[in-house]
Amino acid sequence: MQLKVKKSVKYLIICLLVSSVFVCFPACGDSGAAAGNGAAESSASDEENKETYDVPDFRGASFHEDEAYGNDEVLVDTSRSNKGFFGLHCVSDKKIKVQVFKDDEVYTYDVVTGEDQIYPFQLGDGEYTIKVMKNIADTKYSELYATSVYVELKDEFDPFLRPSQYADYTEKSDCVLKSDELAAQSADANEFITNVFNFVCKKVKYDKKKAETVQSGYIPDPDETMNSGKGICIDYASLAAAMLRSHGIPTKIIFGYVGDSGDLYHAWNMYYTEETGWVAVEFEVHEGEWNRLDLTFSANGSDSQFIGDGSNYMDVFQY
Numbered sequence: 001m002q003l004k005v006k007k008s009v010k011y012l013i014i015c016l017l018v019s020s021v022f023v024c025f026p027a028c029g030d031s032g033a034a035a036g037n038g039a040a041e042s043s044a045s046d047e048e049n050k051e052t053y054d055v056p057d058f059r060g061a062s063f064h065e066d067e068a069y070g071n072d073e074v075l076v077d078t079s080r081s082n083k084g085f086f087g088l089h090c091v092s093d094k095k096i097k098v099q100v101f102k103d104d105e106v107y108t109y110d111v112v113t114g115e116d117q118i119y120p121f122q123l124g125d126g127e128y129t130i131k132v133m134k135n136i137a138d139t140k141y142s143e144l145y146a147t148s149v150y151v152e153l154k155d156e157f158d159p160f161l162r163p164s165q166y167a168d169y170t171e172k173s174d175c176v177l178k179s180d181e182l183a184a185q186s187a188d189a190n191e192f193i194t195n196v197f198n199f200v201c202k203k204v205k206y207d208k209k210k211a212e213t214v215q216s217g218y219i220p221d222p223d224e225t226m227n228s229g230k231g232i233c234i235d236y237a238s239l240a241a242a243m244l245r246s247h248g249i250p251t252k253i254i255f256g257y258v259g260d261s262g263d264l265y266h267a268w269n270m271y272y273t274e275e276t277g278w279v280a281v282e283f284e285v286h287e288g289e290w291n292r293l294d295l296t297f298s299a300n301g302s303d304s305q306f307i308g309d310g311s312n313y314m315d316v317f318q319y
Contacts (some may be wrong), residue, residue, distance in 0.1 A: 003117050022026050050197040054249035063087030063116035068238040070145050074132045078149040079119060084158030086130065086149070088117045095135035097143070107317065108309050109165060110217035118168075120159040121151045122252075122318055157250040163180065165219060166234070166253050166319045167241040174223045179243040189249060196243045204239065205230050235266040245270055256316040270318075 039317045061080070064087065068077035074096070077087035088111065090096050096111040102123045111117060111132070121128060129148045133141035153159075163169050169176055182199060186192035207230040220238035225231040231239070244251040250272040258266045 004239075010046065021242070028217050040076050051187050053183045053188050053192045053247075057182050058082075058246060059085070059158070059162045060170070061085045061117065061118045063089055065089065069147065070132075073134070074145045076132065076145065076147055077179070078130070078147065081128075081149050081151045082154050083162070084121050084151075084160075085162055085164060086121065086152055088119065088132070090117075090132065090146075092134060097133045097135075097141060099131045099133060100128060101131070102126055110219070112219065118162075120162070120164045121153070121319060122159045125152050148304065151304045160250040160252050160272075161245050161248070163242070163245070164319065166217075167222065167245060167251075169222055169242040169246060171246070173242065173246075175226045175239060175242050176246045178226065179247050183241075184245050192247065193244065193249060193273065194270060196240060200236060200240055200243070203229055204236060204258055207231055207235075237267045237269050240269050244269075249273060253319040254317070255319070 011288070046192075052248065061083070064077050064079055065075060067079035068075035068087070068089070070076050074088065074090040075094050077089075080086070080222045088098060090113045092113050096113055098108045098109050098111055098117075098119065100109075100119065100121075105123060107119075107122075109117075109119060115241070127148060127150050130146065131143055132145045134143050134144040155161075165305050179196065182195040185191050186195055204225060210230070214232060218234070220235045222235075222239040224241035225235040225239045234253075234255075241251045241253050252270040253267060254270055255265070255267050258268075
């Protein structure tokens with residue numbers, strides 16, 4: 001899968017900033033001192049009473065070996081299916097893929113052997129079939145293990161509020177700790193999203209060389225993207241998802257096509273909040289709906305005609 005982005009004109013972001021202006025009047029004598037102390041006390045009181053974003057409890061995801069089933073090469077843990085994910089651990093010297101089936105949709109993932117892996121049940125309630133496939137020759141695979149599970153989510157947003165393969169993080173991840181700082185500077189969820197948006201746009205630059213050489217099956221690392229300050233579209237989307245999900249904002253990573261001709265394969269985000277959001281160029285955030293957040297174009301520039309009003313985007317896969 002070749003992930004690349006089209007370069008064009010600077011993509012402007014409209015942010016509304018509100019500042020307070022304090023006018024100080026000179027005073028003399030005891031009354032002036034009293035007024036000065038009163039102002040200081042009032043300022044301190046205002047700071048103490050300032051509202052900040054109330055971050056929901058962290059929702060993690062992990063593989064539980066003692067509750068997993070499988071064979072000598074692979075174990076699959078579906079014990080937390082109602083929380084929107086399943087875990088997998090595979091030990092093999094062959095290339096392994098896992099396929100997830102629900103209704104008419106199929107998701108295929110490359111498995112990192114020797115490591116615990118988390119995958120989402122992102123298609124809502126219903127029957128899922130999980131097939132672990134082992135490479136036997138060239139592009140041919142044979143079934144290594146299969147199982148089915150009926151998923152009934154406790155929270156429909158759970159798959160998009162927890163870490164998974166494409167947005168892998170913990171409470172101690174660097175990007176999560178950075179989100180802690182941004183949340184402390186935010187009055188509400190809407191301002192927190194804006195702060196994350198601005199941070200990623202300023203911090204990460206598009207890596208053209210990586211885009212030209214990236215291999216199929218590439219898995220992003222949010223911390224590596226943030227610390228290196230560069231990445232491709234999936235890196236932007238993964239970092240944003242990790243920072244927002246870890247702080248209670250349901251966030252999808254979307255793979256699909258964009259552009260007038262729909263020939264550019266791309267990755268971006270969609271987030272959900274019940275609060276009224278911000279406006280960026282021709283993208284309007286609507287209350288109570290999923291909204292697009294394309295950090296690759298925002299950070300690196302793109303012609304608004306190329307992006308359009310959102311109708312130029314065709315969602316294919318969501319993670």
